Amino acid sequence: MGSGCLREDAALSSKRRRTWSRRLGIALACVLALGTLLYANRVRLLTGAARFLDVGDVPGPVDYVLVLGGGSESRPFVAAALLRTGLARKALVPTIRAAPETETGVHPTEHDLIQKVLRCRGVSADRIQLLPGECDSTIDEARSLARFLEGAPGATVAVVTHTYHTRRTRLVFRRQLGECGAQVRFLAAPTDDFDETNWWLSETGFQTYLTEYTKLAYTLARY
Amino acid sequence: MVCWRGPLLRALAAGLIVDEGTAGATHLLAAEGGEGAFFDLAAQLRTDDAIQGILVIASRPGRLEQLGILPTTTEVVYPQLAARGVDEERIQVVPCAAANLWDAARCLGHWLDAHPGTRVAVAARLLRSRRTRWVLDAALGPDAARVTVVSLPELRYNEGSWWRCKEGVVDLYNEYLRLGYVALWGEETVRGKPWDPDAFEKTLR
Numbered sequence: 419m420g421s422g423c424l425r426e427d428a429a430l431s432s433k434r435r436r437t438w439s440r441r442l443g444i445a446l447a448c449v450l451a452l453g454t455l456l457y458a459n460r461v462r463l464l465t466g467a468a469r470f471l472d473v474g475d476v477p478g479p480v481d482y483v484l485v486l487g488g489g490s491e492s493r494p495f496v497a498a499a500l501l502r503t504g505l506a507r508k509a510l511v512p513t514i515r516a517a518p519e520t521e522t523g524v525h526p527t528e529h530d531l532i533q534k535v536l537r538c539r540g541v542s543a544d545r546i547q548l549l550p551g552e553c554d555s556t557i558d559e560a561r562s563l564a565r566f567l568e569g570a571p572g573a574t575v576a577v578v579t580h581t582y583h584t585r586r587t588r589l590v591f592r593r594q595l596g597e598c599g600a601q602v603r604f605l606a607a608p609t610d611d612f613d614e615t616n617w618w619l620s621e622t623g624f625q626t627y628l629t630e631y632t633k634l635a636y637t638l639a640r641y
Numbered sequence: 642m643v644c645w646r647g648p649l650l651r652a653l654a655a656g657l658i659v660d661e662g663t664a665g666a667t668h669l670l671a672a673e674g675g676e677g678a679f680f681d682l683a684a685q686l687r688t689d690d691a692i693q694g695i696l697v698i699a700s701r702p703g704r705l706e707q708l709g710i711l712p713t714t715t716e717v718v719y720p721q722l723a724a725r726g727v728d729e730e731r732i733q734v735v736p737c738a739a740a741n742l743w744d745a746a747r748c749l750g751h752w753l754d755a756h757p758g759t760r761v762a763v764a765a766r767l768l769r770s771r772r773t774r775w776v777l778d779a780a781l782g783p784d785a786a787r788v789t790v791v792s793l794p795e796l797r798y799n800e801g802s803w804w805r806c807k808e809g810v811v812d813l814y815n816e817y818l819r820l821g822y823v824a825l826w827g828e829e830t831v832r833g834k835p836w837d838p839d840a841f842e843k844t845l846r
Contacts, residue, residue: 477845491704492836499842518796518808519676525711534710539838554807608836610704619831621741625818632814 461615468614468627471634472581473588474606480506480574483605486559486587487514490531492607493578498539500605506576509536509546512562515554556587560594567598574601581606581614582630586637593641647801654800657816659770661789663692666762668733670696670749671718672773673742678793679764680718684725694733695722696752696761698745701738704835742773743828746780753784764791767799768816775823 456463483506485497500506514528526534529548536546549562567573579587584604592599609623617623663669669692671679686692697718705711715734722732737748749761765773770792778785795809803809822829 495704495838496841499838499845502842503845505845531705531710535705535708538708538710608841610835611833612831613833616831616833619829620833621819621822621829623829623831624822625815628818629811629815 464618465615467631468582468617471583471585471627471630472606472614473604474581474584475576475603477505477576477605478603479504480576480603481570482506482508482510482573482575484510484512484559484563484575484577485532485536486556486577486579486583487512487528487532487553488583489580489607490528490535491610492580494532494535495539496578496605496607498536498541500576500578501536501541501545502539507545509541510549510563510566510575511536511546512549512553512559513551515552556583556590557594560591563591563602564594564596564598567595567601572601574603576603576605578605578607580609582609582627586630586634589634589637589641650804651801654768654803654813657768657771657813657820658792658800659774659790660792661762663689663762663789663791665691665760666789667691667693667759668696668761669694670698670761670763672745672763672765672769672790673700676766676793677721677796678766680721680725682764682791682793683722683727687725687727687731693759694731695727696733696735696749698735698737698739698748701740701744704838740832741829742776743780746777749777749788750781750784753781753787760787760789762789762791764793767792767795768803768812772816772820772823775820779823779827 477500480500483497483500485493497506497509501509511529511532516527517525519525520527525531533546533548537543549566551558551562551565553559553562563575563577567575577587577591584606588604591602591604595602609626612620612623612626617627663686669683669686683695697715699714702713703711706713719729719732723729735748735752737745739745739748749763753759753761763773763777770790774790777788777790781788795812798806798809798812803813
């Protein structure tokens, strides 16, 4: 009787081990298959991940074009193009908090830089308006625009930022502007040296897109 | 965990920092252009007889430099160093049009080949210093032994306070991403063309 029970326990234990081994094998095979599938489609997936962040609108006539800080080598050029082609009447430039390089006098402030680019591209000074209130983030810039729109009800605005930044910008601006959010469209400025189809092959592109996804997650969690 | 938070956060920054000093160096170089802390360091070393010269690697002019809106590397470096009492004769411009740190490292490599017996201290921003070291090691090969990396202090944070300001948090995060990229893939393989603002404007007309 006793030895029969022992033999039954050993058989059950062996059966359990075989069951777990089989499950582990199946799990590993699934992971391997999924990994292979992801790797085989990596270009499509990575391009799709970049395109998900780009929700830029088609350019159209607006009263104002707001140039967001953080991309002086591209964003003011897009804004200047809108102004020169008559798609916008006036440029709005947020006052950007001074970076360390500007504190030491090596470089101009970013809002000075944006204004210089606009002037260099043929936009007259009377068509450029500096918004008051120092901005250190996209949320600050949205609040700055919200304050401006209180004095310009019904005005339409195109917000210019980089492709990868448009989704988060739209999220932030619509939250801050409330009903006025319908008056705002978001235009995507191209990036130099990398784009949605090859960002993972560029060190700057890799850092830019991963950082943007982190910031998007943070923004979603914050709101 | 709360008690260990400070040392842990400090260690996180330490992972990005390399500071090998300027001892034994005959020349000083800024890894990426030149900023306030680099010019201050150059001024401090101007009385050091061992430092024979300040090297300047010219960056490839971007759109803003080409339009004359921003000054070029040499247009920044000369006045900044002169204002700090550094003799213009000690400044040497290394012929280069560096688009990134790898290009600058290769230009430095050519300069080292042409100047045997020299040792260069490369000054890099605090949290970029380890990446600078890795890139120099990869790009220079055996000549990397002739180069030391010096970390420059930041204005708004340091190794023990980076988490208290936005710049510190953002810089640390970005630098770990870049360091990871270099560790995994080395030099980037894509060199895209800058977009054309005039062509963009034509699409709007």
